[in-house]
Amino acid sequence: MRNSKGQNAALRTRLLTCGATAAIATACAFAVPVMAQDTAAAPAPAEDTTTIVVTGIRRGIQDAISAKKKSSQIVEAVSAEDIGKLPDASIAESIARLPGIAAQRTNGRAQTLSIRGLGPDFTLTTLNGREQVSTNDNRSVEFDQYPSELISQVVVYKTPNAGMVAQGLSGTADLQTVRPLAYGKKAFAVNLRGEMNSEDAAIGGMKNTGNRFSAMYIDQFANKTIGLALGYAHTDSPYQTQKKESWGFPSCSACLPADQSLLITGGEKDAVDSSNLKRDGYMGVLEFKPNDQLHVTLDAYHSDFNELQRIARLEYPLAWGANQLQPGYTTNDEFVTHGVFTGVKTVVENYINQRKSKLDSFGANVNYDLNDHWSLMADLSTSKVVRDDALIESTAGTGPSGSGATDTITFDQGAYGLTTISGVVDYSDFDTVFLTDPGGWGGPLANRAGYVKTPHITDEIKAAKVAASRKFDNGFLSGVTFGFNHTEHTKAKVGVEGYIGIKGAAYAVVPEAYRTGTTDANFLGNNSGMISYDALGLYESGFFAFKEDTTTASLQKTWSVTEKIDYAYIRADIDTTLFNIPVTGNIGVMSEHADQKAVSLYTTGGGDSAPVTGGTNYTDLLPSLSLNFAVADDTTLRFGAGTTIARPRMDDMAAGTGFSVVTDGNTSGSTINGQPVYWTGGGGNPNIKPWKSNNYDLSLEKYFGRKGYVSAAVFYKDLTTFIFNQSIIHDYTGVPLPSYCTVTSGTTTTFVCNNADANRIGLTTAQANGQGGYIKGLELSASVPGELLWAPLDGFGVIVSGSFNDSSINPTGHANMDVPGLSKRVINATLYYEKYGFSARISGRNRADFLGEVPNYTNTLENQWVHGETVYDAQLGYAFENGPLKGFSLSLSAQNITNEPFTLYQGKGQRDHTIREEKYGSTYLFGVNYRY
Numbered sequence: 001m002r003n004s005k006g007q008n009a010a011l012r013t014r015l016l017t018c019g020a021t022a023a024i025a026t027a028c029a030f031a032v033p034v035m036a037q038d039t040a041a042a043p044a045p046a047e048d049t050t051t052i053v054v055t056g057i058r059r060g061i062q063d064a065i066s067a068k069k070k071s072s073q074i075v076e077a078v079s080a081e082d083i084g085k086l087p088d089a090s091i092a093e094s095i096a097r098l099p100g101i102a103a104q105r106t107n108g109r110a111q112t113l114s115i116r117g118l119g120p121d122f123t124l125t126t127l128n129g130r131e132q133v134s135t136n137d138n139r140s141v142e143f144d145q146y147p148s149e150l151i152s153q154v155v156v157y158k159t160p161n162a163g164m165v166a167q168g169l170s171g172t173a174d175l176q177t178v179r180p181l182a183y184g185k186k187a188f189a190v191n192l193r194g195e196m197n198s199e200d201a202a203i204g205g206m207k208n209t210g211n212r213f214s215a216m217y218i219d220q221f222a223n224k225t226i227g228l229a230l231g232y233a234h235t236d237s238p239y240q241t242q243k244k245e246s247w248g249f250p251s252c253s254a255c256l257p258a259d260q261s262l263l264i265t266g267g268e269k270d271a272v273d274s275s276n277l278k279r280d281g282y283m284g285v286l287e288f289k290p291n292d293q294l295h296v297t298l299d300a301y302h303s304d305f306n307e308l309q310r311i312a313r314l315e316y317p318l319a320w321g322a323n324q325l326q327p328g329y330t331t332n333d334e335f336v337t338h339g340v341f342t343g344v345k346t347v348v349e350n351y352i353n354q355r356k357s358k359l360d361s362f363g364a365n366v367n368y369d370l371n372d373h374w375s376l377m378a379d380l381s382t383s384k385v386v387r388d389d390a391l392i393e394s395t396a397g398t399g400p401s402g403s404g405a406t407d408t409i410t411f412d413q414g415a416y417g418l419t420t421i422s423g424v425v426d427y428s429d430f431d432t433v434f435l436t437d438p439g440g441w442g443g444p445l446a447n448r449a450g451y452v453k454t455p456h457i458t459d460e461i462k463a464a465k466v467a468a469s470r471k472f473d474n475g476f477l478s479g480v481t482f483g484f485n486h487t488e489h490t491k492a493k494v495g496v497e498g499y500i501g502i503k504g505a506a507y508a509v510v511p512e513a514y515r516t517g518t519t520d521a522n523f524l525g526n527n528s529g530m531i532s533y534d535a536l537g538l539y540e541s542g543f544f545a546f547k548e549d550t551t552t553a554s555l556q557k558t559w560s561v562t563e564k565i566d567y568a569y570i571r572a573d574i575d576t577t578l579f580n581i582p583v584t585g586n587i588g589v590m591s592e593h594a595d596q597k598a599v600s601l602y603t604t605g606g607g608d609s610a611p612v613t614g615g616t617n618y619t620d621l622l623p624s625l626s627l628n629f630a631v632a633d634d635t636t637l638r639f640g641a642g643t644t645i646a647r648p649r650m651d652d653m654a655a656g657t658g659f660s661v662v663t664d665g666n667t668s669g670s671t672i673n674g675q676p677v678y679w680t681g682g683g684g685n686p687n688i689k690p691w692k693s694n695n696y697d698l699s700l701e702k703y704f705g706r707k708g709y710v711s712a713a714v715f716y717k718d719l720t721t722f723i724f725n726q727s728i729i730h731d732y733t734g735v736p737l738p739s740y741c742t743v744t745s746g747t748t749t750t751f752v753c754n755n756a757d758a759n760r761i762g763l764t765t766a767q768a769n770g771q772g773g774y775i776k777g778l779e780l781s782a783s784v785p786g787e788l789l790w791a792p793l794d795g796f797g798v799i800v801s802g803s804f805n806d807s808s809i810n811p812t813g814h815a816n817m818d819v820p821g822l823s824k825r826v827i828n829a830t831l832y833y834e835k836y837g838f839s840a841r842i843s844g845r846n847r848a849d850f851l852g853e854v855p856n857y858t859n860t861l862e863n864q865w866v867h868g869e870t871v872y873d874a875q876l877g878y879a880f881e882n883g884p885l886k887g888f889s890l891s892l893s894a895q896n897i898t899n900e901p902f903t904l905y906q907g908k909g910q911r912d913h914t915i916r917e918e919k920y921g922s923t924y925l926f927g928v929n930y931r932y
Contacts (some may be wrong), residue, residue: 561650
């Protein structure tokens with residue numbers, strides 16, 4: 001018999017207990033989101049119905065336990081402690097404490113996620129069940145676009161469901177906003193927090209303090225048939241970075257004629273970053289439910305994002321600058337650990353990175369029950385982002401290359417290859433340090449003094465979905481749902497960039513109006529500091545001359561991709577018994593047909609270019625199965641199996657292709673079927689197809705009423721195809737020959753590319769589909785309140801999880817490759833106390849080394865090895881439970897308490913070859929909250 005009584009009781013309990021939620025791993029559903037509408041109820045063991053009034057952290061933990069019991073899939077979740085109050089300043093930081101999930105920091109913030117050892121490329125992010133666009137050049141969502149104050153809950157689905165048309169290969173992170181009718185009462189909340197970074201703002205004109213303000217209003221009207229929720233969140237958040245960046249460690253025969261086996265620092269780029277993030281977010285939800293049959297929901301979300309990063313940097317070309325290493329240096333077994341270089345021409349740099357983006361998401365959902373058995377659903381949505389960047393690289397020095405003072409640099413190498421630099425020249429004097437080209441880089445523009453990039457990116461998703469469901473009163477199945485979804489996704493980038501130079505002179509003094517003082521460089525070892533000025537203001541004023549860069553590297557950054565994807569699915573919900581064991585779950589299949597097209601540029605180094613369109617289409621069948629066995633009281637065994645995909649990176653699909661041809665009488669040295677190759681190139685590949693994986697999951701969960709639980713889960717992902725970089729055959733038919741194929745000498749013009757013109761089959765290096773491999777792992781987690789162990793520990797509790805992953809990926813059949821985002825070990829732990837209005841929490845996130853996707857100086861993501869790290873956060877709070885201040889609460893939180901560095905190293909197995917270390921300081925927030 002179907003356990004309908006238990007399921008209905010569990011549903012009532014879920015709706016009644018929604019409210020204040022956990023600080024770490026909670027999952028109380030304010031509403032049934034679009035994604036969840038296709039999710040069947042999971043087994044619901046009998047709940048502990050004893051009436052106990054709990055609040056805050058403990059209330060949230062109990063809600064999390066209830067949600068975990070009821071899920072038909074293997075999920076993790078985090079919810080707001082109260083209206084407009086997620087437990088962390090960042091959504092990603094909250095999610096990163098969940099089992100099997102790790103965060104990667106960027107600019108001091110947890111910004112992207114890895115689920116089960118797979119990087120951001122393999123995770124799909126949705127808002128109320130609808131796929132979201134990304135502000136970067138790819139698909140992975142950067143979570144700082146979404147204010148935590150406007151998000152009520154985040155659910156991470158680790159296993160697939162045929163009814164979820166938007167799902168990732170490693171998992172799906174669904175951000176959810178409040179549903180006013182499900183919330184069921186009028187509420188108003190205001191949160192105000194002050195913020196301070198422990199590091200003083202080193203660059204003039206910047207600050208190390210900020211503030212956050214948010215407000216949320218929820219109400220119901222017309223006898224609770226209309227629900228309204230409105231939210232606003234403002235963020236003005238500073239962050240500071242001290243950055244040491246090595247050029248690498250060459251063996252320098254010119255520097256070390258007697259010790260050529262030793263490695264020496266090639267150079268150093270040491271910087272101070274002072275940044276400020278301003279963001280205004282708006283959220284609105286309108287619900288209409290006039291009767292038990294019709295339910296209409298309208299969602300709107302807008303984010304206005306403006307981030308300004310100012311960088312002051314000293315660049316020291318040492319071994320790679322043809323400078324002289326003086327006698328008296330010291331060594332160890334591998335490195336030159338101390339030495340002195342003379343004749344160093346130091347580059348003083350003031351950079352600006354500014355990002356402005358506007359994100360809009362809209363959705364309309366209609367559910368209509370025809371009768372007791374049939375229901376219909378329709379959903380329309382759009383998500384769009386417009387982003388504009390300004391990257392200004394302005395250079396200065398004691399004079400142009402070949403003139404001006406040079407420096408004597410002393411370097412000392414410490415732990416992990418980190419180098420401390422000190423010199424004798426004062427770079428803080430505007431009368432002796434000028435705007436110029438100290439490195440002698442030159443270019444097509446005379447008197448070069450920097451470089452500018454101003455890319456413009458648009459990303460838009462439109463989707464329409466319809467579905468029908470049929471319920472059954474008896475039998476093996478409790479219901480069947482089938483539906484269709486059409487999605488159109490378009491992303492385009494226009495990459496305009498070029499050189500800036502001094503007008504009519506080899507160098508210039510920084511105008512007084514744009515000087516911002518000096519930047520302290522003590523942490524670098526340079527006591528003099530450096531000049532600081534407003535490079536963006538100088539550029540926008542017309543001070544510099546500008547010449548666009550038309551080389552291949554620049555022109556390749558303009559591209560567009562369009563995808564049209566049709567999903568058709570059917571899912572049957574299971575509710576039966578097997579050997580007297582209650583079994584629930586679902587089984588289904590989804591067909592996904594994609595038609596993708598890209599417009600790119602074929603370019604040569606001479607500035608020739610031509611647009612070329614390419615693309616492909618494919619169909620994937622994605623079956624899924626979820627089974628939940630209530631094997632004993634409060635014990636559930638879950639099994640999941642299914643096939644998932646992750647569509648290719650958009651910048652890999654459409655990045656322009658640069659090429660070169662071999663002139664007559666020469667060859668490239670490559671052959672195809674024994675014939676010489678005259679065309680070679682590299683860039684994007686619009687024909688690549690998705691990563692694909694067959695997934696298997698098993699989880700055993702033991703609950704202790706609603707107070708605690710322990711669980712163990714294993715997973716295995718059999719990746720049947722994996723995208724990697726490869727040289728592939730390419731047809732260059734129709735591509736115009738470069739201008740250098742025509743040579744003019746006097747009055748004679750000669751065509752020198754006859755072989756290339758006649759033989760258009762060549763090679764290009766691009767992303768391609770290869771063989772796969774596997775990723776497997778073990779996840780252990782526990783949530784244990786103190787009173788379960790000993791009554792005097794009432795109020796205390798601990799939440800701990802550990803994930804252990806391994807992989808073997810071999811796309812070429814010859815050698816294994818490393819998977820971005822995979823840490824062999826991820827450990828999360830939280831110790832908390834809450835009683836009598838007081839609350840306290842300390843949390844630690846530890847992950848082992850991993851291959852990260854890290855923004856480079858152009859804001860393009862590239863793979864770099866990252867040192868393992870442990871990040872500690874803490875929070876204190878007090879809520880007034882009685883008296884005239886009832887409804888008020890105070891909070892104090894600290895992030896990155898130990899100032900854990902973010903450290904990159906040169907390559908796998910080279911942990912002592914650090915190429916960048918970033919220290920962000922600690923961030924402190926003090927908040928006053930009021931809820932009515």
